[in-house]
Amino acid sequence: MRYQQRGTKVSVDHVIIHPTEEQLRRYVAEAIEKVNDNCKTRCVKMPLVKEVFQSKKGRMEANGGTPSTLPGATSRIGIAWWTDAIERKHVRIVADRTVLENRYVPSIFGFGAAGQSDFWCVYHDKGKLEYKKMVLYCVCGNKGNPEDLEWDGNHCRECREIEKYEQDTGFIPAVGKTHGRRKKGHKGS
Numbered sequence: 001m002r003y004q005q006r007g008t009k010v011s012v013d014h015v016i017i018h019p020t021e022e023q024l025r026r027y028v029a030e031a032i033e034k035v036n037d038n039c040k041t042r043c044v045k046m047p048l049v050k051e052v053f054q055s056k057k058g059r060m061e062a063n064g065g066t067p068s069t070l071p072g073a074t075s076r077i078g079i080a081w082w083t084d085a086i087e088r089k090h091v092r093i094v095a096d097r098t099v100l101e102n103r104y105v106p107s108i109f110g111f112g113a114a115g116q117s118d119f120w121c122v123y124h125d126k127g128k129l130e131y132k133k134m135v136l137y138c139v140c141g142n143k144g145n146p147e148d149l150e151w152d153g154n155h156c157r158e159c160r161e162i163e164k165y166e167q168d169t170g171f172i173p174a175v176g177k178t179h180g181r182r183k184k185g186h187k188g189s
């Protein structure tokens, strides 16, 4: 798990792939404990983790409320999830203890999150919006939205098929296939 400490702020931000409800509950509880860090006020409470398992994609966020004096600190947590082409759930947990200058508590998913997809809330650094459509670039060079690529968080369907072909046969697929070769060291990443 990765933690960052920035002045008075502490934050947790990571993506867990295909967790069980129990595992996810534990990760979320750890994140909350970390950011609340024995604070007496404006602590964030445990969200309803089971909701993550009731839909293919979604998001939820909560905060400890606006501080009574400003600037003041509050805790925030966000959970965003998305299901890939091979039915695995990718769940991002992001939490922090942040100092607010005014009464508005911004979304922990970042500026403009309300207008973005749930996928963006999970993998804001992996895809980019082109004419309001999410576009991903696979390491093999394939490009498209997560559904078209049947992306699994790291690779597209073609990458998985090539990988499987190599594992099954010991051969690299025939020359002439338009699909690009993976970069060195990419395997198993």
Ligand SMILES: [Zn+2]
Residues within 6 Å of the ligand: 138, 139, 140, 141, 142, 155, 156, 157, 158, 159
């Ligand atoms: Zn690919």
